[in-house]
Amino acid sequence: MKKIKVGIVGLGRLGRQHAENIAFRIPNCELTAVCSVLKEEVDEVQKQWNIPYGYTSYNEMLENKELDAIFIASPSGFHCEQIKQALTAGFHVFSEKPLGLYMEEAIEVQEAVSAHPNQVFMLGFMRRYDRSYMAAKKKIDNGDIGEPMFIRCYGLDPAAQMDNFLKFAKANYSGGLFLDMSIHDFDLARWYLGTEAKEAWAIGGSYSRSEFDELNDAETGAAMVRFENNAIGIFVAGRNSAHGYHIETEIIGTKGSLRIGTIPERNQVVVMNETGVVQECYDGFLERFEQAYLSEVEEFINCILEDRKPSVNVNDGVESTLLGYACKASFETGNLVNVQDLSIQLNEKAEDTPLLLT
Ligand SMILES: NC(=O)c1ccc[n+]([C@@H]2O[C@H](COP(=O)([O-])OP(=O)(O)OC[C@H]3O[C@@H](n4cnc5c(N)ncnc54)[C@H](O)[C@@H]3O)[C@@H](O)[C@H]2O)c1
The missing domain is CATH 3.40.50.720 (NAD(P)-binding Rossmann-like Domain)
Structure with a gap:
């Protein structure tokens, strides 16, 4: 072959x-x-x-x-x-x-x-090739939870990696929290809900390290999105997860709900001792998404x-980038952003001068 x-x-x-x-x-x-x-x-x-x-x-x-x-x-x-x-x-x-x-x-x-x-x-x-995310897609398409109308996503990087991330972000512009981290969740939301984003409102801040402010970025942020079919999305992203790499998704439908990765356990070992009942967490994306x-x-x-x-x-790339861009614009201006209006505006501007959000 x-x-x-x-x-x-x-x-x-x-x-x-x-x-x-x-x-x-x-x-x-x-x-x-x-x-x-x-x-x-x-x-x-x-x-x-x-x-x-x-x-x-x-x-x-x-x-x-x-x-x-x-x-x-x-x-x-x-x-x-x-x-x-x-x-x-x-x-x-x-x-x-x-x-x-x-x-x-x-x-x-x-x-x-x-x-x-x-x-x-x-x-x-x-994530579309991860066994758990694929199984969830099959169940949704099969109607197991009815019509999906709400998605909640957590994308949290380990605090232990924060120094490395800051070094990376200072050397190479990553696009900021929403374009760099939440982009996977935006793609999942479009995939599971079968619709595109209509409006986005995003907020965030730097709570443990001032360098994020200097980079005009958020250490932890959240976006609320209304989709064209009126479905709701809540996206939380952060760089300061004390327990490790935590990727979690919940989808609520008209007849039930499902969750993926609610407890980001590294394996099935549970240690019970004087500190309590303890399970180790994934330490990063390479371990969690190896398969x-x-x-x-x-x-x-x-x-x-x-x-x-x-x-x-490529269309998935364009649509998720558009939503990431809308969240970034909302985070920077404090305004609710109409995603489709932003798309038209960007297309028009692109014909004259490149539009760059810093
Ligand atoms: N899918 C995921 O889960 C996931 C996870 C992490 C990173 N990423 C993406 O992967 C990309 C790389 O991330 P990373 O964490 O591996 O970064 P990294 O900084 O660890 O590696 C970047 C590599 O590119 C090289 N490089 C830098 N500038 C270059 C250039 N102009 N031409 C050729 N090579 C160049 C560097 O020397 C280094 O080898 C990013 O776009 C990031 O968003 C995706």
Whole structure:
């Protein structure tokens, strides 16, 4: 069977996990090239895993005609440009979330994907490939909870990672709490509720570290969203979860409700001693979504081999970015934001000057 030859850009926390999955855990693909701005990262991975090609220039990697697909795990601000370049060079493309940090560039990518209909494009909304989130989707589609009309999501990063995050955020603009963290929940809400956002109101603050204020970002924030079908969404995101990585989702329908990850337990061990009854929590996204990261890459490779398109597409990237952008605008101005009006406004402005929220 043909093996899909992949080149990956970005060898950081997630890039390395994807690289390892491609190199060792998926039989019908090969990790053929690795690329990063840091030569030491390229050298280390190339040597450790015996990878044929290593690059510190993305453009040079795109000239490698042996490759079939490009995997993008660079910081969020580079995704759009790198996706467009890879599509133009004729490759299938997988990009990490978010699609982009600005609406006009996200729309440009949407146009670029449409202009290359024979190439596979997939966005890394891996929760859609997590077993529990997939099981919940089946139950909702089966009518087990009636018509879903409310979704509540918690996306909380461990406090133990806060220093690392602040270092990352100072070096690479992440888009802020709603575009960086809540974006997964916005995608899930659209997926489960089958509708788009209509209005958004978001608030947030810095409660333990002043650096978030300096970055014009929130350490913890919450958004309330009304969807076009009148369904309600409540999205809480934060960087200061004392007990660890906590991703929780509740969906209430007209005939019942379901919850995913209410207690983010690392395993089934419960310790009972003088401190009480204790269960350990996941320490981060790599541990909680290990299976989903592998399954999404398998799906991308199978789509290329079977000449079909993945269910997570560029439109999901554009719509979730729009909602993230609306929440960011609401957080910055204190106003309720009409999401569809914002979309029209952004499209009009994009034709004149790029609109950048700082
Ligand atoms: N799906 C998820 O659950 C999830 C989780 C974490 C991160 N992410 C996304 O993955 C992306 C990477 O995040 P991370 O945490 O791995 O970041 P990171 O900082 O750990 O790694 C970034 C990597 O990109 C390299 N790099 C930086 N600028 C570059 C450039 N211009 N060209 C090529 N390489 C460059 C860095 O040297 C590093 O290897 C981000 O967009 C982030 O939003 C997604």
